[in-house]
Amino acid sequence: MTTDTLPVLAILGGTGDLGTGLARRWAQAGYQVIIGSRTLEKAEAAVSDLREVMADRGVGDVTVQPMENLAAAEAADVVAVTVPFSHHASTLTLVKDALQGKILIDVTVPLVPPKVGRVQLPEGGSAGQIAQELLGEGVAVVSAFQNVAAAHLQEGSGVECDVLVCGNKKAAREEVIKLVEAAGMRGFHAGMINNAAAAEALTSVLIVINKQYSCHAGIRITGLSD
């Protein structure tokens, strides 16, 4: 497997279930992946855990590195951010310069604890819009993966959830759709970055459904073949 033509990926705040779930899937697909965290120690611990799981699954030949968030953003071609909303703006501010000219995949859902099952979109409309505003036009912000249960990403098998991919630049959305597919899901062009509000709001609805059914719900787009 060659990684020569594949972009290097970083996942900021990538030590949680969602971040490591994406890291596993992308690494398994042959991408070089950097797990970023606020401290190198936390990133190293996550990478070490991840290597163990991968080895258990018989997947040995993967490239996953730990770094601090800023170094990770500098070293990568495409950067994903999977931090709680309360750290969203500060994390992006830290790496703003390093992101210029790159794609930022914003996975952030603006949940407001403790009522995480209640849609409470921020004043800027959505986390995605806030990110685009904060980072400026030099960064192609693309929102994605907000509706995917981390539990399913951690599994080895396919994920029964479609991914809505929003962003102002079509070419950037297409790059991200490739990464969605590499992670084992279908990605859909879902409109400009304003539309991130739909996917972000839907996460609270899925949390409500999860509670009722004791499950990790997702969504599928239907009716494509009319």
Add this chain to the structure above:
Amino acid sequence: MTTDTLPVLAILGGTGDLGTGLARRWAQAGYQVIIGSRTLEKAEAAVSDLREVMADRGVGDVTVQPMENLAAAEAADVVAVTVPFSHHASTLTLVKDALQGKILIDVTVPLVPPKVGRVQLPEGGSAGQIAQELLGEGVAVVSAFQNVAAAHLQEGSGVECDVLVCGNKKAAREEVIKLVEAAGMRGFHAGMINNAAAAEALTSVLIVINKQYSCHAGIRITGLSD
């Protein structure tokens, strides 16, 4: 088929594809349905068309009546509203008194033409929240059906789309879920009326997908059986 125990249903602004689609399905399920419009003439024309379609399908024994919106709201036990967002507040203001003590099913999507594929939620958060605010606590506002393509409702067969049902009162949501099922779909408790924002925003995403695939897309909730 007896309609003794079933609530009488009214659909305000019910002369469009969405309103008549719901009317057909509910009438076929044995409900007494009133199609409301701003003028009695328009309501009569819609009912006449609908009776023709039903007769063509060999469904003769249905009860569908035309009325002006206010009379329809007064005569019904459960009232749905399927008007464009630009007529949402004025229609609800007209029937506010008639709705007290009843369930209002809000199907309104706050699209802002011409950019209907762009999520542009209103200042009140969502049409559903605006309705609840405007009508007061005496009316149980339940949002539903925002993601269902009218084209599919018009068809005789099952609809491959789930319905997110939001509202502040669980009993009212349950009543509406029964009506979702009567119309041939699955309904899900999707949280308080704030969460209407998710379903309303999702409609713009589906419009974007419809354009790409030349289809009438919908959604399905997945992963229920974990």
